[in-house]
Amino acid sequence: MRQADQRQEPAAYERLVYKNASEYHYMKISLIFEKEGKRLEAAFFKQLIISALRDLYGEVGAAFPFDVLKFDEASLTAILRVYSSGLVKLWSALTLLGSYHNESCAVRVTQVSPFLLALSGNSRELVLN
């Protein structure tokens, strides 16, 4: 904001909006089962997400490409990568995911960001010494 502008016009500001920050969006999610202590393999996990997409968006939706970048079997957390145009579809399908082989489960979305580096840490888990 320049001094000349402030004198001439009141309350003018400039906002820069980037339409395409990044081609991909990254999501950090965790899968929670009603029953404790359930373990899952990465392939089953991906199949679970694809079946959720198929329920909501059909064959066309299930064919949308996304990747499971990291999957932790013990804590059932994963990092997914999806094209930015498909983020809304993937997120809504994860929200409506209810059961896996007749067992109730839910997906908690911890973090979503267009940049992978942002998923390396967040202020909730920050430990200040």
Added chain:
Amino acid sequence: AHLVRISYPGRLRDSTPILKCISPCLQLLPLSRYLLCEIGVSEPASLQLLDERAVYTAVKAAVCRAHGDYGAALSSISFAVKYVNAHTGVVFLRCRKRYYRLIWSALAFITSLDSRGKKIPCFFNCLHVGGTIRTCQKFLIRYNTEQLHRMLPRCRNEAERLEVQKAVRSCSLKCTRREEEEEDEWDEDK
């Protein structure tokens, strides 16, 4: 139409005037698209079993398979089978303008129709997408005349040739019903 300039001073960097049209806006009407489709079957006799209910359930099931719950719900907003012709296999489907692509893409996945307990293997061929039934009718007339022109060189005897020429000459919007009857006569001659 009256045009009014409205400007918001101080809010934007350069006060851009916003033009507002006050006259009654026709875009408030729900816009629809009419899909003109042709059903192709292996045996022409099984076309007689065609009815609106069979086409409706088949299209809905195909959209549900292809586009899921989301697609099924969106496409069924004011979805209707407007017209079915059991003799020629022509079908008019109506849907919302915004979501006609969901139905259009799902038509390719229909492999059979279930009518009165019998399964008819068929395929859907979308010929035209129009905004009103009248434009679709006009296209259908043009399309049928082109088909008849293509049939003319393949006529086997003089009687058939005369029939086809008579049918071509009588093609017009008012004579739709008569033209379709003549086509049926020609089919029965075969």
